[in-house]
Amino acid sequence: MVRKYVELLVILVWLVSQVCFADPPYEICSSHENGTAFHNNLNNLLQSLPSNASSSKFYNTSYGNATERVYGLYMCLNFISNKACQNCIATAAEDILKLCPQSHEAVLWEESCQIRYSNTIFFSKLNATGNIGKDNLQNVSEPHKFQSSVNQILSNLTATASANMYATGEAPFGDETIYALVQCTRDLSATDCSKCLKSAIEEIPGCCYGSIGARVLSRSCYLRYEFYPFYLGATGPLSPSPRTNQSKNADSSTSSKVWIISGTAVVLGLAIILIYCMCFIRNKKTYMRGQGVFHPPEDSPYIDFGSLCVATNNFSDSNKLGQGGFGPVYKGILSNGQEVAIKRLSTNSEQGSEEFINEILLIMKLQHKNLVKLLGFCVDGGEMLLVYEYMPSGSLDVLLFDPKKRAKLGWKKRLDIIDGLARGILYLHEDSRLKIIHRDLKASNVLLDSNMNPKISDFGMAKIFAGNEGEANTGTIVGTYGYMAPEYAMEGLYSIKSDVFAFGVLVLEIITGKRNAGFFHSKSSPSLLAYAWHLWNDGKGVELKDPLLGDSCQEDEFLRCMNIGLLCVQEDAYVRPSMSSVVLMLKNESAMAGHGQPERPPFSVGKFNDIDGPNPHSKQCSISFLTVSEILPRD
Ligand SMILES: *[C@@H]1O[C@H](CO)[C@@H](O)[C@H](O)[C@H]1NC(C)=O
Ligand SMILES: *[C@@H]1O[C@H](CO)[C@@H](O)[C@H](O)[C@H]1NC(C)=O
Ligand SMILES: *[C@@H]1O[C@H](CO)[C@@H](O)[C@H](O)[C@H]1NC(C)=O
Ligand SMILES: *[C@@H]1O[C@H](CO)[C@@H](O)[C@H](O)[C@H]1NC(C)=O
């Protein structure tokens, strides 16, 4: 109940922050036009900058001939990753064209980068006019004392910054800590960097007196301070806010903005008070802001980056559990002692888009005993971190494909695993209100809890990473060689029946203990699927049995599983059973009657293969193999 409210509120807060705190970007545009040649050069220059941003936090360059030449530079805040820098600059380049359509000079700031251009050379020249100050919504209780601490730390940082054009530092203030950052564009001399920062500091009393946090945006430098270590990736209780004195060049809608902002502030305030109250009533736990870091209530899906660093020993290699589908996975222990697995993914989406957050919240709603529970998440720059329940027995592939470990997996256990998997997938396909196609079912995505119950992981990820096309053709193929249905591997067509195919492969792997990928028996049985199908047709199905199963396995049960596996991997997606029929067939032999003999599976997906005589698809197969191997940097 409480969780639902918190989720609702989180969505609300995000929506509001997306709509009303949509700045950044902040921009200053000149009103003078220059010719089309200049604008062509500008386009070229802006297009080239993101590629430089992938390796450098600062770059200045120029483009074009004498009078139409355009000079430009960008700067990313030093603490963000190169990937985040590249994304930020790409966005900034787009925004500056949109927001300053006919300007001969402009500067624009995003959340963690800035971009600037002009028709005259401005590199190494300081222009400290037109700074923009942005303050936070909340005020401190002792503003005078606070501002003097802020001044001191910023002055100290200004002195330090002359070496690297960058400095961060912290200073205690009462129970809190002030975290501050200063940075200059690298074309400036040390002296000009100091001058720029000094003039930015002078801006503070005017824009931001008494506010708990602020930033000043200047053409050649940047400063910011908060009560939480934003430069270590922590996210604050609220986004930077807009009670601000936009520069003279700001658009005329300022007063309407103020209204929206006040309204928003009220809504936000109410939302936060609600969250406070509910957590307080439920756990008698206060909503702390100890050490200035945002500590969400226990029920909130947000977990701040700082806590995850602590939980994983700074993402140390010794905590690494492995490399999952979309990024590395670490084991962590949260401050409440709970063991978790933390998946670290890089995203292309800009910091926490509303759509992405909504997607995560939806995935968190999926609750089934055969799905790995998603406990929370964190968005940090271009990265997102997903926090899952920890599965002590590891993944199925490790167990299944190691003879020593597999020997301990008796028939009963294997049947339980098959049954649990079928139920988990059925829930994704039909029983949850969201129809989710997994798209990357495989043994390494099946985790086992301490009782060896199977739980499916990585569900919903394909949707986030490959878009929302639904059952359609998709340019992005996520999937793993050996488990991909032919229609998916070759044409990018996926549906719930592609998951059924992958499930069929898993069933055959579980009952044989052999991997489909890399299996080769003979020329006529180049894959596990082909081998199984030939044995089945020759009435010799029991020969497929994993010898390690011994007598624990009854022949009729084994053949039923094999039959179900083969029905699921039929080449024609339409004749594959649905997961609900699979669950029925597993439970009840008589349900098998409705399905005839399994038709031929694809003998090899993505391998050139003309062994079975002329194959109309063989050419396509070889092409798709190239495609498939190219897009599979994993496993
Ligand atoms: C563009 O800027 C250059 C350099 O300031 C100037 O010489 C030129 O006349 C301008 N062109 C137009 C069309 O304003
Ligand atoms: C910047 O990008 C341009 C064009 O992509 C390239 O020629 C240049 O070498 C890059 N410079 C740096 C410092 O990365
Ligand atoms: C970058 O700016 C410096 C001056 O600060 C200048 O010497 C250099 O030529 C510029 N680089 C480019 C590629 O224009
Ligand atoms: C620069 O001038 C030369 C000769 O006038 C011309 O061929 C070239 O296209 C111009 N380059 C750009 C980027 O405008």
Ligand SMILES: *[C@@H]1O[C@H](CO)[C@@H](O)[C@H](O)[C@H]1NC(C)=O
């Ligand atoms: C600084 O930039 C502004 C806007 O481009 C310009 O109007 C002003 O003259 C510049 N000041 C100096 C000292 O260059």
Ligand SMILES: *[C@@H]1O[C@H](CO)[C@@H](O)[C@H](O)[C@H]1NC(C)=O
């Ligand atoms: C914070 O202080 C400013 C000026 O000192 C005042 O205008 C504003 O209303 C205060 N905000 C809050 C939330 O108290």
Ligand SMILES: *[C@@H]1O[C@H](CO)[C@@H](O)[C@H](O)[C@H]1NC(C)=O
């Ligand atoms: C600033 O530097 C002075 C002298 O180096 C030091 O005493 C002071 O504590 C520093 N203040 C802050 C806020 O870091």
Ligand SMILES: *[C@@H]1O[C@H](CO)[C@@H](O)[C@H](O)[C@H]1NC(C)=O
């Ligand atoms: C806000 O900006 C206006 C000009 O737009 C200026 O006159 C005023 O002094 C500024 N106020 C503060 C508090 O900086």
